Every structure is written in structure tokens, then in C-alpha cells.
Amino acid sequence: MKFISRENPSPSDCFRIIDEGLRKRAVITLFACCQATYEGRARSKLGLGERMIIIKPDGSFLIHQDRKLDPVNWQPPKSRSKVRMENGIVILESVRRTPPEHLEVEIKNVHLVSYYLGRDSQELEVCGHEKDMGEMIWKHPELIEKGFRPTDKEYSTSKGFIDILGKDENGQLMILELKSRKAGTNAVKQLKRYLKDFEDNKGQVRGIIVAPSITEDALELLEEDGLEFKSLEPPKELKEEKKVTLDFF
Amino acid sequence: MKFISRENPSPSDCFRIIDEGLRKRAVITLFACCQATYEGRARSKLGLGERMIIIKPDGSFLIHQDRKLDPVNWQPPKSRSKVRMENGIVILESVRRTPPEHLEVEIKNVHLVSYYLGRDSQELEVCGHEKDMGEMIWKHPELIEKGFRPTDKEYSTSKGFIDILGKDENGQLMILELKSRKAGTNAVKQLKRYLKDFEDNKGQVRGIIVAPSITEDALELLEEDGLEFKSLEPPKELKEEKKVTLDFF
DNA sequence: GAGTGCATCTCGCTC
DNA sequence: GAGCGAGGTGCACTC
Numbered sequence: 001m002k003f004i005s006r007e008n009p010s011p012s013d014c015f016r017i018i019d020e021g022l023r024k025r026a027v028i029t030l031f032a033c034c035q036a037t038y039e040g041r042a043r044s045k046l047g048l049g050e051r052m053i054i055i056k057p058d059g060s061f062l063i064h065q066d067r068k069l070d071p072v073n074w075q076p077p078k079s080r081s082k083v084r085m086e087n088g089i090v091i092l093e094s095v096r097r098t099p100p101e102h103l104e105v106e107i108k109n110v111h112l113v114s115y116y117l118g119r120d121s122q123e124l125e126v127c128g129h130e131k132d133m134g135e136m137i138w139k140h141p142e143l144i145e146k147g148f149r150p151t152d153k154e155y156s157t158s159k160g161f162i163d164i165l166g167k168d169e170n171g172q173l174m175i176l177e178l179k180s181r182k183a184g185t186n187a188v189k190q191l192k193r194y195l196k197d198f199e200d201n202k203g204q205v206r207g208i209i210v211a212p213s214i215t216e217d218a219l220e221l222l223e224e225d226g227l228e229f230k231s232l233e234p235p236k237e238l239k240e241e242k243k244v245t246l247d248f249f
Numbered sequence: 250m251k252f253i254s255r256e257n258p259s260p261s262d263c264f265r266i267i268d269e270g271l272r273k274r275a276v277i278t279l280f281a282c283c284q285a286t287y288e289g290r291a292r293s294k295l296g297l298g299e300r301m302i303i304i305k306p307d308g309s310f311l312i313h314q315d316r317k318l319d320p321v322n323w324q325p326p327k328s329r330s331k332v333r334m335e336n337g338i339v340i341l342e343s344v345r346r347t348p349p350e351h352l353e354v355e356i357k358n359v360h361l362v363s364y365y366l367g368r369d370s371q372e373l374e375v376c377g378h379e380k381d382m383g384e385m386i387w388k389h390p391e392l393i394e395k396g397f398r399p400t401d402k403e404y405s406t407s408k409g410f411i412d413i414l415g416k417d418e419n420g421q422l423m424i425l426e427l428k429s430r431k432a433g434t435n436a437v438k439q440l441k442r443y444l445k446d447f448e449d450n451k452g453q454v455r456g457i458i459v460a461p462s463i464t465e466d467a468l469e470l471l472e473e474d475g476l477e478f479k480s481l482e483p484p485k486e487l488k489e490e491k492k493v494t495l496d497f498f
Numbered sequence: 499g500a501g502t503g504c505a506t507c508t509c510g511c512t513c
Numbered sequence: 514g515a516g517c518g519a520g521g522t523g524c525a526c527t528c
Contacts, residue, residue: 002299003280003360005254027301027315029278031252031365041430041521042377043485050251050367052276052303058316065369066276067307069325070508072373076318076523098499101521111252114361116280118299120314124321128291130504159438161503180505181290184516189408215516236292290506319523325508347514350506379519409518429520433501464501 005114011090014110018055018083018090021115025057031111036063036073040101046073048108053092055081061094061103075103125238130180133210133234134163137176141166144210144230148174159193163210172206173198179211180234187211188221195225254363260339263359267304267332267339270364274306280360285312285322289350295322297357302341304330310343310352324352374487379429382459382483383412386425390415393459393479397423408442412459421455422447428460429483436460437470444474 003026006017014030021028030053036046046063051072054062061075075081075094079101082093092105134153141148147169155162164176175198177183177191191207198205207227214222214229222229252275255266263279270277279302285295295312300321303311310324324330324343328350331342341354383402390397396418404411413425424447426432426440440456447454456476463471463478471478 003256005256005361005363007252007254027280027313029301031276031363031367033367038521039485042375042483043487044373044375044521045487046373047371049369049371050365051369052278052365054301054313056313056315056317060316060318062318064276064303064305065371066305066367067309067326068305068509069309069311069320069323070522071318074318074521076521077316099521111365111367112254112363114254114280116299116301116360118280118282118315118360120298120300122296122298122314124293124295126287126291126293126506128506182516186517217516234291236288238292238294287506293506317523319507323506325506348506352506375521377521431501435502466501 002118003114003116005112007112009110009113011085011088011107011110014090014107014113015083015085017113017115018092022055022081022083024115024117026115026117027057028055028113028115029053030107030113032107032113033109033111034063034105034107036103036105038073038101038103040096040103041099044073053105055092055094059094061092063105073103073105075101079103127238128180128234128236130163130178130234133178133180133232136235137164137178137210137232143232144174144176144208145169150176157194157197159197160190162194168206172204174206174208176208176210179209181212183209183211183214183218183229185215185218185221187214188218188227191222191227192225195227251367252363252365254361256361258359258362260334260337260356260359263339263356263362264332264334266362266364267341271304271330271332273364273366275364275366276306277304277362277364278302279356279362281356281362282358282360283312283354283356285352285354287322287350287352289345289352290348293322302354304341304343308343310341312354322352322354324350328352376487377429377483377485379412379427379483382427382429382481385484386413386427386459386481392481393423393425393457394418399425406443406446408446409439411443417455421453423455423457425457425459428458430461432458432460432463432467432478434464434467434470436463437467437476440471440476441474444476 058077059079062071063073090107150166152165155165163178287293307326308328311320312322328345339356399415401414404414412427
């Protein structure tokens with residue numbers, strides 16, 4: 001049996017199913033009217049409302065409202081979930097040790113309780129990160145400009161790590177700050193801080209923001225100091241082009 | 250009827266229920282074996298596996314695996330969700346306009362499909378943020394030190410906003426950088442940047458990190474420049490102490 | 499276990 | 514709608 005579901009269960013049935021789901025390390029979900037209190041890194045209270053509760057076998061605990069991507073309350077993986085009955089009411093509890101965090105959910109009414117034993121070993125294959133950009137530039141320096149020769153990745157300075165360090169065709173030092181999406185003023189400020197570390201070579205170092213685009217404010221800030229912007233999209237090619245077609249079925 | 254659920258539905262039943270749920274603006278959930286492709290800000294592929302799919306009435310779309318807090322694939326609120334049948338297979342699609350993003354989910358097998366019409370108007374009450382800290386210090390400046398008088402909140406400089414500006418009992422300028430949790434080197438770097446704007450008063454300005462704690466690295470960086478750290482917990486008192494007790498039921 | 503930095507960050511706010 | 518910064522950020526990675 002891959003899953004169990006029960007409509008409008010009694011509190012004791014609900015308790016039993018959740019308890020069973022926890023023991024079997026299933027993904028448990030409830031549609032329920034509930035309220036929640038959280039205490040830990042912050043403190044919060046959530047009044048009564050209709051929500052969806054999810055408990056995963058890794059200890060993740062999520063309460064989702066009917067809007068937003070983020071759960072309204074949650075506990076991270078490795079939290080310990082418990083269920084108990086108190087005065088005929090089902091209470092869910094999730095505890096984390098470090099940092100100490102505690103979430104308690106009182107369930108007024110359950111519409112649907114279910115658990116699901118589906119396991120999923122697949123990992124997401126994703127591309128288009130800053131890291132992918134760095135690798136692409138390292139392999140194809142000419143994407144920055146003809147004659148560019150990168151010398152260091154993650155070059156350490158007192159102000160942090162420079163994404164890519166290199167030299168142009170005239171041997172002039174180049175500092176590249178990569179962003180996988182539109183660069184803002186922060187990226188420029190970061191670049192300027194790195195340049196501070198090379199002040200002795202004043203005027204001899206080129207600072208370049210490499211990103212798909214840049215905000216107007218950031219461009220202004222950049223040109224103020226004679227720095228440069230190079231438009232470059234992060235690579236969006238998955239390493240293994242897994243066939244995802246209808247043939248599969 | 251607050252919800253519908255169907256175990257092991259046929260593809261066409263599944264399609265019908267999802268379609269109905271979308272029209273009724275319900276929260277739709279599926280336990281299903283599926284695969285997904287995403288393209289937009291990045292690109293990703295997720296092979297076949299057992300997962301939980303959630304579509305909210307605000308357009309949020311989530312695919313959850315049996316682990317982690319974050320969905321493995323998702324679309325943000327205001328995305329447009331569609332369902333269709335193709336060669337007897339149910340396909341879910343979610344599209345966002347700006348930025349252009351597209352998520353497509355092919356559903357191989359559905360164990361449970363359901364939708365839920367529960368509405369939830371409750372907002373989360375939460376405290377313990379940096380903002381709460383700022384308000385607390387503004388009201389009780391003596392928490393920083395005897396004689397401290399704050400003069401500005403969110404004071405604008407060329408490097409950003411200073412959380413709190415004020416003077417000590419000797420009339421010396423004080424720049425406070427607040428963090429609601431352990432301060433790291435970034436907080437110190439930020440503080441140092443603000444201080445740059447006051448360099449003409451060199452030695453006459455005190456820079457202080459205010460946080461519950463600080464990393465060792467950050468403390469070192471701080472003391473290097475004769476700056477200070479003040480340990481202060483963010484306030485954790487909810488504005489209205491809403492009664493959340495079992496009496497409610 | 500703590501510290502650091504990226505993210506399809508999300509989300510709320512301001513302009 | 515774009516830009517900016519905080520977050521119970523989460524998460525992977527390093528040390």
C-alpha cells in the first residue's frame with residue numbers, strides 16, 4: 001500500500017493515522033483548521049484558519065496557507081515530530097535541538113488526513129548559476145574579450161573572494177565580478193572593494209561586472225570609477241541531456 | 250463541500266478534478282509519480298519520482314520531494330496554471346510572464362488527487378526581527394549604554410542606511426548596526442563602510458554592532474579598528490497577546 | 499558544529 | 514514594475 005487517506009476522520013482516527021505515518025516515515029498531509037505557536041529564533045502566533053500541514057520523513061514540517069510560496073510556519077529537516085491527543089484534540093509538535101525551536105499546532109478540525117510512502121531518489125539537475133558562469137568563462141575566456149587570460153578563480157583578498165582574476169591582452173590585471181542575474185549596486189560596491197586591495201596599481205587594474213544585465217543605478221556607479229560591464233548570460237545547458245519525452249511512458 | 254479527494258483516479262478523472270479545482274480557485278494537491286522541466290531564470294530537469302504537487306489559488310505552484318523544506322521545483326504567486334491531457338497523460342503547466350518562466354510536469358501515475366476550498370484570512374504575528382530591535386532601542390536607549398541618545402533611524406549615507414545613529418553621554422557620535430541574530434564578518438564590513446562616510450571626524454565616531462552574539466572572526470575584525478560589540482537579544486513579545494488555549498474549542 | 503555565500507531565493511517596501 | 518534589504522531565510526560547502 002503506497003498511501004492512506006481518510007476524509008473527515010474523528011480526532012482519534014486522525015491521531016492514529018498520523019502516528020502510523022510517522023512510524024512508517026511517510027509524507028503526511030492534512031487539510032485542517034488549526035492554530036500554531038512557534039518559539040525559537042523568533043516567536044510567532046497564527047490564529048485559527050484553514051491550512052495544509054505537511055510532515056516529511058526527514059523531519060521537515062510545513063504549514064501552508066492558501067497563498068504564497070513559503071510556508072507560514074515550519075520546522076527544518078531533522079526536527080522531531082510528535083502527535084498527541086489532549087482533551088480530544090489532536091496536537092502536533094515539532095522540536096529542533098540546535099538552535100532550540102519549538103512548533104506546536106492545535107488541530108480544531110480535520111477534513112482530510114493522508115500519508116504517502118512514495119520514495120524519490122531523483123536529484124534535480126539545474127544550471128544557470130554563478131558557478132556555471134565561472135566555469136564557462138574559465139573554459140572560454142574569449143567570451144569576456146579577445147585575449148583575456150584568466151589566472152585565478154575564487155582569489156582570496158581581505159575583502160572576500162574575487163570570482164575571477166586575469167589579464168587582458170596587454171597584460172593589464174582584470175578583476176571579474178560575476179552575477180547570474182541582473183547586477184545591482186551591491187555588485188558594483190563589491191567590485192570597488194576588491195579594487196581597493198589593488199590600489200597600489202592604481203589605474204592599472206580593470207574592474208568588470210559580468211552579468212546578463214545591470215540596473216541603471218549600478219551602471220552609473222560603475223562608470224563613475226571607469227569600471228566596465230560585460231553582458232553575459234549564464235550557461236543553460238544541462239550536463240546530461242536527459243530525454244524527457246512522452247516515449248518514456 | 251469543502252474538499253474533494255479521489256484515490257487512484259484515472260487520468261481523465263484526475264484531469265477533471267484538477268480542472269475543477271483550478272476553476273474553483275482551490276488548493277489542489279496530488280501524490281503522483283511525475284517528472285518536471287523548468288526554464289526561466291535558470292533551467293532544470295527532474296526525472297521520474299514520487300512527489301507531492303500543490304497548486305494554490307494565487308498561482309503558487311510547488312513540487313515537494315520527501316525531503317527538504319524547499320520545493321524541488323516551483324512557480325511563484327501570480328503564475329498561470331493549466332492542466333491538459335496529451336496521449337492519455339495528464340500534464341500540468343505553470344507560466345509566469347515577467348520574468349518569463351515555464352514549468353511543465355508530466356504525470357505518470359496519480360495515487361491521490363484532491364482539492365480544498367478552505368480560505369484563510371489569518372496573518373502570522375511574528376516578532377524578534379531587526380525592526381523590533383530598532384524600536385526597542387529607540388524606546389529604551391539605555392539598553393545600549395547609560396546616556397546613549399539616538400537621533401536618527403535609517404539614516405541615509407552614500408553606502409546605505411545606518412540602522413541607528415546617536416550620541417553617547419560625552420556627545421560622541423555613535424553608529425549602530427543591528428542584527429537580529431549572530432553577527433558575522435559581513436555586519437562588521439558593513440559597519441566599517443558606514444564609518445568611512447564619517448572619516449573627517451576620525452577617531453571621534455564609535456561604531457557598534459548590536460546583536461545577540463557575534464562570530465569570532467567578526468569580533469576580531471571589529472576590534473582591529475577599535476569598534477565595539479553590544480550583546481542584545483531582539484524583543485520577543487507579540488503585540489497582542491492573543492490567547493491561544495484549548496478553551497477556544 | 500560553526501562560518502560563508504549563493505539562490506529560479508521569497509517577500510515586503512519604496513520609488 | 515524595478516530596486517533594495519531582511520529573513521525563524523534554506524542550502525551546500527568549507528573548515
